[in-house]
Amino acid sequence: MADFGAEVVKVEQPGNGDPLRNWGPFHDGVSLWWKVHSRNKKSVTLDLGSPEGQALLKRLAQQADVLIEGFRPGVMERWGLGPDSLHEVNPRLVMLRYSGFGQTGPYRERPGFGTIAECMSGFVGMTGFKDTPPVLPPVPLADEVAGVFGAMAGMMALYHRDSGGSDKGQVVDLSLFEPLFRLCIPHVTMFDLLGINRERVGNDFPDAAPRSLYRTGDNRWLGLSATSQRTFENLANAMGMTELIQRPEFKDNASRLEHTEELNQELNGWLGEHSLQEVMEQLVPAGGVVGPVYDVAQILEDPHYQAREDIIEIDDPELGHTRMLGVVPKFSDTPGAVEHAGPRVGEHNSWIYGSWLGLDEDDLEGLAQRGVV
DSSP states (O other): OGGGTOOOEEEEOTTTOOGGGGOSOEETTEEHHHHHHTTTOEEEEOOTTSHHHHHHHHHHHHHOSEEEEOSOTTHHHHTTOSHHHHHHHOTTOEEEEEESSOSSSTTTTSOOOHHHHHHHTSTGGGSSOTTSOOOOOSSOHHHHHHHHHHHHHHHHHHHHHHTTSOSSOOEEEEESHHHHHHHSTTHHHHHHHHOOOOOOOTTSOTTSSSEEEEEOTTSOEEEEEOOSHHHHHHHHHHTTOTHHHHSGGGSSHHHHHHTHHHHHHHHHHHHTTSOHHHHHHHHGGGTOOEEEOOOHHHHHHOHHHHHTTOEEEEEETTTEEEEEEOOSSOOSSOOOOOOOSSOOTTTTHHHHHHHTTOOOHHHHHHHHHTTOO
16 A cells, blocks of 8 residues: 555554564664565554553544554454544544454454464465475465455455445454465365365366476476466477377376376476576467576566566665565556655654644653653
């Protein structure tokens, strides 16, 4: 939301601020996670546990379209900041509530981080190879997917409020495990009707073939997907292996799924005799759906990333001149921009409390002395 022009105000605890500031790696003591994750946001400090802080938050909520919170269920209510209380001061407010397991259900009071959500969503249980343990994702995937769902849900709620569906805001209850579970699209129905319990299959795709990772002759890895009949036939022709199309074990997707190992052996044999560059030059013009496995260094050198402005350069007062990922997606009329990286703790106290609430420097000095901000 902040990338596309929304005024997003991060409310932090006075002192050390948000726990994400303690995530390494660090540059001159500054968290790079924080700098990228919280770019374009404004930071204010506020002690929500104090009556004065709670009153200030209500005044901020009067001016806001969306309030996003990530406490365990019941915490905001104990502070007098639950939906009923906030809707008294701003009936149009949309309240987006993140928690590990949601606001209802027997697990609602459990603490929940993304790792546990990834495990309980079903995602981790089918990630990895048959003869290896399950594999956790190398990024906080459940948190990030929930963030995308939350941005979508918040905009849906605003659209409903503003398009004539209702003039009132509503509460969005978003757990960490459910968005990732939602991405495992057919699995419940497959189990219910067919008794199929999705298990670990490595890099293959259990519902279509070929789709996997393959090693080239120069010891690079690439992804290859030919999961439609036409794409498979184009691939076989481009590789000069038209006989694969005629072989009964590879004639259609159902047959290829039954003989995935044999098909991968055939593909590995051809790919292992060619360099990555040779593979790309031969297969891509013929309609082959292939692409190299990149690390960050290779991403930074890729001309397509550069042309799409997916890597941008910023000049930050704490980090200096550096690069970070660009704005996604690409809008034709409102393309978005990165105005600044993650702010210092309470950097915008004067601006937000002044422009939103009319407080002056003396007011803020008194609040700071009392530990409210």
